[in-house]
Amino acid sequence: MINAVGRDIPDEILARTGKEVFQGNNYKEGVEYHKQGPIVKPVLDHNTSKMVGSIREALEKCGAHDGMTLGFHHHFREGDLVVNMVMKEVHDMGFKDVTICASSLGKAHDALLPYIEDGTITGIESSGVRGKIGEAISTGKLKGLAIMRSHGGRVRAIQSGETTIDISFIGAPTCDDYGNCKGIGGKSDCGVLSYSFVDGQHANKVVAVTDCLVPFPNYPADIAMTRVDYVCVVDAIGVPEKIATGAAKPTTDTRKLMMADYCTQVVINTPYFKDGFSYQTGVGGASIASAASLAEIMKERGIKMGFAVGGMSKGMVDMLDQGLVGKLLDTQDFDLFAVNSVQRPNHHRISAGAYANPFNKGAFVNKLDYVVLAALEVDTHFNCNVVVGSDGRITGAQGGHPDAAQGAKCTIVICPLLQGRIPAICTDVTTVTTPGESIDVVVTDYGVAVNPARQDLLECLQKADCVPLKTIEELRDIAYAITGEPEPVQFGDRIVGIIEARDGTIMDVVREIKEFEF
Amino acid sequence: MVIEKTSVAGTLESSDCMVTLEPGNGSVELELESPVIHQFGHQIRKVVLDTLEHLDVKDAKIRIVDKGALDCTIKARVECAVFRNVGKVRGLPWGGAIRK
Numbered sequence: 001m002i003n004a005v006g007r008d009i010p011d012e013i014l015a016r017t018g019k020e021v022f023q024g025n026n027y028k029e030g031v032e033y034h035k036q037g038p039i040v041k042p043v044l045d046h047n048t049s050k051m052v053g054s055i056r057e058a059l060e061k062c063g064a065h066d067g068m069t070l071g072f073h074h075h076f077r078e079g080d081l082v083v084n085m086v087m088k089e090v091h092d093m094g095f096k097d098v099t100i101c102a103s104s105l106g107k108a109h110d111a112l113l114p115y116i117e118d119g120t121i122t123g124i125e126s127s128g129v130r131g132k133i134g135e136a137i138s139t140g141k142l143k144g145l146a147i148m149r150s151h152g153g154r155v156r157a158i159q160s161g162e163t164t165i166d167i168s169f170i171g172a173p174t175c176d177d178y179g180n181c182k183g184i185g186g187k188s189d190c191g192v193l194s195y196s197f198v199d200g201q202h203a204n205k206v207v208a209v210t211d212c213l214v215p216f217p218n219y220p221a222d223i224a225m226t227r228v229d230y231v232c233v234v235d236a237i238g239v240p241e242k243i244a245t246g247a248a249k250p251t252t253d254t255r256k257l258m259m260a261d262y263c264t265q266v267v268i269n270t271p272y273f274k275d276g277f278s279y280q281t282g283v284g285g286a287s288i289a290s291a292a293s294l295a296e297i298m299k300e301r302g303i304k305m306g307f308a309v310g311g312m313s314k315g316m317v318d319m320l321d322q323g324l325v326g327k328l329l330d331t332q333d334f335d336l337f338a339v340n341s342v343q344r345p346n347h348h349r350i351s352a353g354a355y356a357n358p359f360n361k362g363a364f365v366n367k368l369d370y371v372v373l374a375a376l377e378v379d380t381h382f383n384c385n386v387v388v389g390s391d392g393r394i395t396g397a398q399g400g401h402p403d404a405a406q407g408a409k410c411t412i413v414i415c416p417l418l419q420g421r422i423p424a425i426c427t428d429v430t431t432v433t434t435p436g437e438s439i440d441v442v443v444t445d446y447g448v449a450v451n452p453a454r455q456d457l458l459e460c461l462q463k464a465d466c467v468p469l470k471t472i473e474e475l476r477d478i479a480y481a482i483t484g485e486p487e488p489v490q491f492g493d494r495i496v497g498i499i500e501a502r503d504g505t506i507m508d509v510v511r512e513i514k515e516f517e518f
Numbered sequence: 519m520v521i522e523k524t525s526v527a528g529t530l531e532s533s534d535c536m537v538t539l540e541p542g543n544g545s546v547e548l549e550l551e552s553p554v555i556h557q558f559g560h561q562i563r564k565v566v567l568d569t570l571e572h573l574d575v576k577d578a579k580i581r582i583v584d585k586g587a588l589d590c591t592i593k594a595r596v597e598c599a600v601f602r603n604v605g606k607v608r609g610l611p612w613g614g615a616i617r618k
Binding site: 390391392420421422482483484486487488489490516518 | 532533553554555556557558559560561563585586587588589
């Protein structure tokens, strides 16, 4: 069945998943549902200890079994040790058909490859995957379907009962013996535990894994003891230098600086740029440069940002220091500046649900004026792809891309026209991850295109005469004139994954790749 | 031109390609490795074979390790590998065989 972004979702997949095809961003507006509550094993006896001696003991006490679903967060980013540590034990205990429901997986988890090959892991639900796991899924090694969903979508899937997490292992930089977890402090400081809030609220069993046990009570807690079954102390839950890096060096790349300038011009010449506006940006070179130049203009004009939301890095922390932003609403910390800033007033830790869950009573993304995002590919329908490489391999993550893109009033995607020989502006993206209806402006090094659905924004930018305006088709034609017109990737027949829309419908499918044949 | 030894041109830098040219077994044999083979495999093959034909190379093994090079780059690297192979480093036919 063809969905709202023109992708054909095979009936077999709809039957297998019980899902509907994507029917537009607001299809589920106002549609009521019951939240699923977790199974709770009460602790009444003051002699009951939550401490367990090992991950194995935790798995045993939590009733680990074949076919179970395990939850994990990715706040330790490429420095994560928790997923591999738990999965090694799961493998050694001989469990099969395990599904991993993680907020994201990366190259830190290449060690899981043998467990995918031997049937220990047969299901993966994540915002995205990179490295060997991406390769394994794309080459058909995962027995089940991989489900790629946004950060908001994960919260929705768990709250609505679509996914039930049997046991969640929450890596906690600090924790006490009764399970009060914080993202702050310890050896593996990651600042926030936003992606884990939903695990705490909905997983049937919750295990806090820490390498820094602190005296009771570790308060105020991100994940409270009332939600935690067991506490396990291990040697290390993360590699600090890979969790939070130093600040990214400001870019000197002329092409990126030019795109940053275009982006800033788009922001300041559209009507939402006024005192109290809200903003989300990423950590790409152009995004950081644009935020810095925007800060200068805000100072000149006496305009302050009401709030910034999402992943935090030095740029936003500097703005907070300079009084240019009222509140930082933090879901993830990309560098040490952000991690260290978390304890300041007006730097608030929020849950992934509050940030982006489409199925709560209104998330922060809905209140965004601007979001600045990146993309691997953008097509002439403004659909974006952030998960599947142009070669057909799964190699990225949705993160909050579809969430913030839908939520914001003005969604700007910065994307260089060419990535090597790959035209990033193309006729049809390899895989749709964010629908074109969410995307308002595309900034490239060869010009800026405005979604024709946003004539209001187009008029503002025409009047301001601040950026070289092009149609999206013109941008594609410039790209193809340089690279030649690309042929579509040759896929196999088997579907190895689905791209889930925010609301749980199917945006697109990912097929097995095959060797190129002339 | 007759290919009687091995020659190399290009690099493995991004947006370049490395061309290795060796004596053939009676025809032109192409081995191509490219991160964009799905999108541009046919196009790259066409550029390589056309370039060899223009230079009258009919018997050679050619191996391309592509790193996302544009057609103009691929063509230049192939031409370079051919002229190096036959030891022609002066009086190159600019505007002649090289322009086609």
